[in-house]
Amino acid sequence: MSTYVLVHGVWHGSWCWDRIVPLLEEKGHRVEAHDLPGHGRDTTPVSEVSTAAYVDSVCRILDAQSAPVILVGHSLAGLVISQAAEYRPHKIKTLVYIAALLLHNGESPLNVPDTDSLLGPNMIDAEDGSLTIRDDVIREAWYSDCSDEDAAWAQSLLVPQNPATFTTPINITEENFGRIPRVYIECLLDKALSPWVQKKMYTETPCRVISMNTNHSPFLSAPKEFVEHLISL
Secondary structure (H helix, E strand, O other): OOEEEEEOOOOOOHHHHOOOHHHHHHOOOEEEEOOOOOOOOOOOOHHHOOHHHHHHHHHHHHHOOOOOEEEEEEOOHHHHHHHHHHHOHHHEEEEEEEOOOOOOOOOOHHHOOOOOOOOHHHEEEOOOOOEEEOHHHHHHHHOOOOOHHHHHHHHHHOOOEOHHHHOOOOOOOOOOHHHOOEEEEEEOOOOOOOHHHHHHHHHHOOOEEEEEOOOOOHHHHOHHHHHHHHHOO
């Protein structure tokens, strides 16, 4: 059996994995799903949130494991798991990117222009310097194929995001990050990170590719299918 470490994306929290954690555990797997700094139940002020803090928190989880894990990242957490892989390659069996950023060395999220994404033109600058998304586009961007109940529940738990997390570049090498097997789960109906952008990334940094006919949050809209893919790894 495997250990899965699940890393949520920006604005979200570990709650986004609630539908799949019991399904993995029922199959005998171990699951670690923690809130990144400033998300979910973590009380770090948004002004202190950074990509480095995200990566440090994931590395601490990896350090606590007795055997290499399957490290799963959603959306911007693709950058986080790639950087963690650079620092802890011996702790990771497989990297799994779910509609996630898969960047080249030196790139930041701003180096991945997505003219079809609903997120960029609908971000709102808050008075404290954080970023939120317009309420009226959240469901279409992330949860269009989820139930009304799940979409409302998820939207109620979103938190502001520190914009610095979009500008921090990644620092990876072939010797560390590059030696770990990669799997990319593309979401073909995605309106947050467009399918053509996902394809461009996993083509330039080759992965085993799994396709799901979902929007950006398959762990909520298609949890059983999603878990089947994870277990197949």
